[in-house]
Amino acid sequence: MKTPYEITKSLYNKAICFLEKPTKEIFIGGILAGIFVSLAAVTSVTVCCDMNSYFGNGFTKLIFGIVFSLGLILIVLSGSELFTGSNLYIVPIYKNKKYIKKLFTNWILVYISNLIGALIVIYLILHTGIFDDKSISTYMINITKSKLNLTISQAFIRGILCNFLVCLAVRVGESSDEVSGKIIGFIYVIGAFVINSFEHSIANMFFIPMGIILGANEGIYFSWQTFILKNLLPVTLGNIVGGAFLVGTVYYIMHHKCFCNENKCTELKNNRSDKYGDFTA
Template identity: 80%
Template sequence: MKTPQEITKSLYDKSISFLEKTNKEIFIGGILAGIFVSLAAITSVTVCSDMNSYFGQGFTKLIFGIVFSLGLIIIVLSGSELFTGSNLYIVPIYEEKRYIKKLLTNWILVYISNFIGCLILIFFIIHTGVFNEKSISVYMINITKAKLNLTMSQAFTRGILCNFLVCLAVRVGEASDEVSGKIMGFIYVIGAFVINGFEHSIANMFFIPVGILLGANEGIYFSWKDFFVGNLLPVTLGNIIGGAFCVGTIYYLIHYRYLEKKRKGNKSKDNRSDKYGNFTA
């Protein structure tokens, strides 16, 4: 297992890799991640839609959180691009200002492509007939109602706490070089944000539009403005703060000296070797 300092170094290297990816790579990876989050969302809803009356609210939330971890597991192990996870990649701009424009461009691109991925899965799921099951449809509508009833300040703070935990889950998973270790790390930490009802912008791109569509069929009308302005906007801003600053920046500040030491060590090795990698001094 990696030390905390080695995790920071590994994520720093991944940050550089993220910033060097082409728009095409970001866009396709983002669509896939949106699909994967949406698959995790509908799977969680299907599993838990009728559990509450049998096992109670607490146990139902626990199972929902465990199942929802499917999303991050697939995203990380398949190498796709999730907006909330990419918020960790802010760190290189503190050393190279030239990365600022590329970071913002990639964040916007991955955010839009995540939304497209969610919309693609919404189209397919609606046409599968899954929501013909009354308990699943009602459960999804109730999720949407709860999310749209949040105040903007509640949505914002829940967004911060959500991505604080999501990015911590990425860090915990990064500690292990084994797939099993990564999965165990993801499940417990992702489960915490789901169980507590914190708000994930990309997941909401699936949950709320589906709930709006299903609600309309039942004569329950939710506002698209409430979705975009009242929920998605504050949640997105909260996610950025929770991931970029509360995790990415904080651990960079803690481990800055370690990163500097590693870089100086690498430069020293480079200076001592010729073009064939042989030591010259």
């Protein structure tokens, strides 16, 4: 596995690649990522819709988290572009200010394309008949209700904690060169954010609009304005804080001197191996 220093260096190099990617590639990758997250969301709902009465709330959330990790697995292994993961790519601006405009341009592009992907899945799923099952539609409506009942500060803080964990999941996955190691890392860390009901802006682009549509069919009316202003906006800002600053920036501060100086990094690694044994091989 990679050392923490090597993980930071690898993600820095990926950040440069992200900032230099053609617009078309980012846009298509963003649509695919929105589709993958939405498919993970509807799969999780279908699996867990009637579990609570049999297995309890805790176990149901555990299974929901495990199934939902499908989204990040597909995104990372297919090379798609997820807004929350791209928050890690803030770090090159600390070395070169020329990337600032490109960073925000690409973030906006990924965000919009993720939304398009979510809307595509909403349209398709509504025409599959899946939500004709009352237990599935009721579960989705209840998820939407709980998300829209959050205060702005709750949504913001849950957004921070969510992307703190999502970006840590990316780091954990980056540590392994084996697909199996990446997947195991994703499941544990993504599961933690789902189990604790933290808020993911891209997932909410699927959950809440779908719940609003299903609710309207049942005579339950949710506000689109509440969705945008009280959930999506504060959650998005929280995701940026949690991913860009609490993970990307923090690890850059910790490690950038090391990966900018390969001799120093090798010396630190050798010193650690002498003291603790070479557990990084």
